[in-house]
Amino acid sequence: MAEEQKAWWKEAVIYQIYPRSFQDSNGDGIGDLPGITRRIPYLKKLGVDVIWLSPIYQSPNDDNGYDISDYRAIMKDFGTMADFDTLLKTAHEAGIKLVMDLVVNHTSDEHAWFIESRKSRTNPYRDFYIWKDGRDGKEPNNWESYFSGPAWQYDAATDQYYLHCFSKKQPDLNWENTKVRDAVFDMMTWWCEKGIDGFRMDVISMISKDQSFPDGPLKADGYGDLSPHVCNGPRVHEYLQEMNDRVLSHYDLLTVGEAAGVTIDEAKKYARSDGKELGMVFQFEHVGPENGKGSIIDKWTTGKPQMPDVRAILNKWQLELEGKAWNSLYLDNHDQPRCVSMFGNDSPEWRVLSAKMLATCLHMQKGTPYIYQGEELGMTNTTFHSLADCQDLEEINAWHQYVDEQKKVTPETMLTCFNTVARDNARTPMQWDASDNAGFTDGTPWLAVNPNYKTINAEAALKDPDSTFYYYQKLIRLRHAYPIIVYGTFEPLLEEDPCVYAFARHLDNETLRVACNWTDKEVPCTLFEGLEGETLISNYEQHKADCLQPYEARVLLTRDAR
Template identity: 80%
Template structure:
């Protein structure tokens, strides 16, 4: 096995932290209107402190007409009425800081809402001083400026009759893209960032930040099966994105001690090294999407929609590649689910009653012992699962609704039954069902009618039941978090992939200062041979999810992490 001969990794608080993502609409409702709010989050801070996490990342809480659940912002300096007031935010921030918890905000500046004052003025006239805050183009031969398809189905261009031009929206038509080529737009963004930093927040998660720079030629994209063009060659990690982020760093980020993570769909490893460069001139880390995308083996029926599950060897190959190639160059983000992904125990593990708890613990071990900053999405620490959709009426997410209308109603490419099966597997609403606090009505989330139906399994899976159970998924996550805070090797040790051809076991070693940490995880529902630990000799078992493990095998969904050697002084 390799030893740690690399230079010591530069220390940073956000490398040593564990991040907990809160989707405010679904976390805790304090006023009984069926929608989670800031006061609800504040009321649950003791739960999060007890879990042991360090940072709370809040999905957008800004003023918004809520076309895309808050990712369409109409005022960056105000709080969405559903969530409360600025006074409620100030109270949350102060309470979190008193408890030693940091707050990271979601920065959504690729686009605004079409109800933002900038856009209202921009669309008023071509002569408006705000016209160039957005991307306007004349049509071509009575059609859109090019063939690009929106991420939410249909054309990425919306015609506006008032000025006889089209505006670009890579997402919803109510989310017009900002024109980052305009220095006044960048000034506005940096100013609003300073507003929040001066309030005392501790960082930003930057929504689709890899898309802020567009190829100014706006050419047609490669044609996809549905007839639209793919915009990604011209908008993902575009020509000036690193110039813009370095400017952002000089103007804002370098003046505060912040955690910064960029959502970077489509990012390559070479690009990631630029975004999260070790000299600190851009961002601290990025989210990559390969391991949750089509390359993980789950296949596709149409676009992102599938009923398949990822194949562990493909997931392992992707994650190991990122571990290898970012080593010494950039810092990794570790996650399996978030507000845009299905529940990880349902997608990557086994959410059947027999195996849910054990496979949830296995996945957590596999992720949290890797090198990088781990992210926990609300309810993941309970082993919350996907829900079940019986009709389109059960859905709230714009992506699902638009996909249904395009692929079922208009193009008739899939049947309603197939689309629902895909929703049950990968729809974003699976992650957005309300947090399951207890076994009372609506899982203790609200005394009203929840904005999205609670998963019916809340009576069995809930925080009240798990916080008092030493064998629960919650207790296991709490131990994993404590181990990361205790053992430097988990944070800073080098990463060595092991058993890379094994069809069932995801194994690796971490090395630091004379110590080796061995981790082995069985991703299957059957026992498999494993001699990694028996061949190594005596070590300290840091964590395992099976109490009576055999010497030379791993039980179904078993995970073990064993530490060997003593740390050098």
């Protein structure tokens, strides 16, 4: 195997911030840029290398900022461009890079481009978006939006429909139009010249659509699945290579594409080792409904993924991308439930141990690890008592579709599903201390704080040398100190074990052995028997030779004599 090409972003640990929920500085109940700047010392203490900001651009906020009305302005809720400049400068002075969220599959319907586009069929901006005639008095095809309901919105002014793969206030851009690509690349260059350090690209695998716009495979709710016709489309790699040639290759950037529907073969093209497209992609297999959870309806479930299924998926990606493309490593983000609640055990007895175990399992794999705000504290899912507790458009639309209109599930069942997988679980405000509203705001928070903030918060974690915070800090320091954690090859171990996720990493004469017990029971494990080496990290002080204790994680480094 040829030596892995080195890059700073492979060696980095990225911390994702959801600005609306991180830190409010002015008492309006909404997190903002000055709030993030205030917390830079906390992030420096944790040791992360990069901040990834979820969208902060001007937006009417239909989808929490993923509906952008001006790419070169800051959402008023979050502050001003001067506040952004201060944040960027403060982060850089602390040795922390900053990555922006790039949302260019769609804009807001309040973007100047779309306002012009819908004025007439002959408007110069008409073809910035995807407009089609109806079919037999209905939508152009049977596609269902990812946010429920038809993916086409009728516009009476011009008697046509526009495509929106998400909210009807998020019309899809027409990347077939060279003027769209020119405008996007010009905007990206503008941000790079401001000094940002990269882009996380929202649903970037969807920018090229099947231009025949055929009906999608029928789903249980009667709509057609649009995914086969909008994900990994015919020109997506052409567009990304053009983006790379015109923008990305001119700067030293971290680039990661959120790639809905990505396969391993496609990932090898997106994150190709020759650097012609992106640095890495986010894949969703291990967090999707197909990983063994068993949905009640669509994505909504009350089950948890089983470790053997998760292991099989993650190992597959590790092995298949080895030497060909770079992995991104995550269990948590703004679109997922809290990982300790979904993959671990968030009961008071096991929360800390299982959070540390999951972190070990992830950070010791090959790829760039992502920490979502609060993950380093072991923050958990919240509890929804009614639809009024929800802010996320996906949840609200699903409730109206499945509970109110189709009556496929009861309100009680839907709430149980929300408590398991709803995106708002990740969006509850960051828990800084035990004061009112967890120290997030002096006002009324835009989304209720998780009631467990009295015990789970940053202030308490910083006072406890055995907290998850300091465990994450150690994982980050180890990554910076041991090249094998970054560049070592990956070898699955104990693949038939129903409880233990184990693997090895190899580099030169070193071997790293990792074993993680995903259960609350003591389980047999002889992986470390007879081995002399250095235990780099573990969530237990004392180990047993022939077993792993509940949620135990252990990492042993050995060196061959030369």
